[in-house]
Amino acid sequence: MGDPYGWLAPSLTTIRRANWYRTVKPLTGRSGPVITLDGRSLINFGSNDYLGLASDNRVIQAAIAATETYGTGSTGSRLITGHRPLHRELEQAIAALKQTEDAIVFSSGYLANVGTITAIVGKRDLILADQYNHSSLKAGAALSGATVIEYPHGQTAALQTLLEHQRSRHRRCLILTDSVFSMDGDLCPLPEILAIAHTYDSMVLVDEAHGTGVLGATGAGCVEHFGCTGQPLIQMGTLSKALGSLGGYVAGSTALIDFLRNRAATWIYTTGLSPADAGAALAALRLVQAEPEHRQRLWQWVHWLQPRLTDLSPQYTVLPTASPILCVQVPSPAIALQLGQTLQDGGIFAPAIRPPTVPTSRLRLTLMATHTLDHLQLLVTALQQLTRSLPS
Numbered sequence: 244m245g246d247p248y249g250w251l252a253p254s255l256t257t258i259r260r261a262n263w264y265r266t267v268k269p270l271t272g273r274s275g276p277v278i279t280l281d282g283r284s285l286i287n288f289g290s291n292d293y294l295g296l297a298s299d300n301r302v303i304q305a306a307i308a309a310t311e312t313y314g315t316g317s318t319g320s321r322l323i324t325g326h327r328p329l330h331r332e333l334e335q336a337i338a339a340l341k342q343t344e345d346a347i348v349f350s351s352g353y354l355a356n357v358g359t360i361t362a363i364v365g366k367r368d369l370i371l372a373d374q375y376n377h378s379s380l381k382a383g384a385a386l387s388g389a390t391v392i393e394y395p396h397g398q399t400a401a402l403q404t405l406l407e408h409q410r411s412r413h414r415r416c417l418i419l420t421d422s423v424f425s426m427d428g429d430l431c432p433l434p435e436i437l438a439i440a441h442t443y444d445s446m447v448l449v450d451e452a453h454g455t456g457v458l459g460a461t462g463a464g465c466v467e468h469f470g471c472t473g474q475p476l477i478q479m480g481t482l483s484k485a486l487g488s489l490g491g492y493v494a495g496s497t498a499l500i501d502f503l504r505n506r507a508a509t510w511i512y513t514t515g516l517s518p519a520d521a522g523a524a525l526a527a528l529r530l531v532q533a534e535p536e537h538r539q540r541l542w543q544w545v546h547w548l549q550p551r552l553t554d555l556s557p558q559y560t561v562l563p564t565a566s567p568i569l570c571v572q573v574p575s576p577a578i579a580l581q582l583g584q585t586l587q588d589g590g591i592f593a594p595a596i597r598p599p600t601v602p603t604s605r606l607r608l609t610l611m612a613t614h615t616l617d618h619l620q621l622l623v624t625a626l627q628q629l630t631r632s633l634p635s
């Protein structure tokens with residue numbers, strides 16, 4: 244008799260041998276600019292909680308209040324028994340921030356992308372996608388059954404050429420792009436993409452996971468940053484980064500959102516967002532709007548740190564960025580790992596990101612509004628010492 248699960252152990256061995264093996268790191272205590280790992284305090288440069296709202300007492304209290312009012316679980320899918328007034332309030336608040344007609348919340352950003360893409364395109368359609376797009380956009384594109392073609396990162400000329408050749412062979416066309424690229428920190432050329440989409444009768448879905456709460460005068464994201472508010476497009480994002488909660492959303496026209504409520508399988512056939520997550524996200528959204536000082540502080544840190552990273556060493560390129568994601572590119576995966584580990588030994592958490600996740604090895608630093616100047620100065624001093632001692 245064979246063992247149908249016997250392939251697992253050798254597969255894990257292969258993963259380990261390639262240095263791709265991953266494990267979880269248990270952090271204890273509240274998350275914030277300082278975290279506790281294995282009983283040690285580390286300054287945290289790996290968080291997506293850009294504004295520090297995940298540990299804001301007002302957001303925590305909103306989660307508790309929602310749980311006391313509605314219980315822990317939403318107990319059903321949104322169309323059956325899982326919908327509360329709180330969900331609608333949250334959707335209306337998202338639509339108000341984005342200045343769209345309506346919005347819909349999913350149980351995660353990943354599910355929002357997969358559900359939306361598979362609902363709006365199929366076999367007869369075309370998807371054009373930036374090669375650096377997030378895994379959830381790629382998964383949605385693959386599952387949709389549409390013809391998927393990737394274009395070189397950020398290159399609108401290539402996008403236009405593809406449309407010129409391919410558009411007439413397909414029914415609908417959907418362009419997919421991150422707004423802030425999560426592993427690089429740069430922005431998509433949104434105004435150019437929207438202009439090209441208009442010319443070639445194509446829809447655009449922009450993923451604002453790292454833009455919402457961070458970019459734009461009111462924190463509405465990259466769309467606001469580029470002055471594209473009100474243009475026809477599909478904006479999605481997550482409640483789990485600057486909003487410090489869990490869940491995803493899509494914002495757009497009344498017709499789009501109504502269609503998704505009827506056709507997005509990852510919204511229809513899954514349990515509604517928990518009251519705690521919905522309550523926390525709503526409270527965080529209100530703070531994003533009422534207290535721009537968190538966003539201003541975050542950008543103050545970006546502008547402080549970026550030139551200091553650039554000055555470190557000609558060997559360590561700082562990748563172009565327009566966000567609180569700052570990447571220091573290093574010559575090899577081994578050096579990235581060594582830098583990350585040495586920083587950690589010195590009390591700083593800064594994750595090394597290597598191929599195959601990204602094409603080139605790098606330290607990926609994310610800033611938070613709740614960092615202090617001391618935190619940043621300690622990082623720069625540690626990096627200055629390290630770059631002097633490491634091989635080039």
Ligand SMILES: *Cc1c(COP(=O)(O)O)cnc(C)c1O
Nearest residue numbers: 351352353377425452481483490
């Ligand atoms: C994190 C992320 C998502 C997924 O959001 P979750 O709510 O964590 O599932 C989607 N797109 C991008 C670009 C992201 O960074």
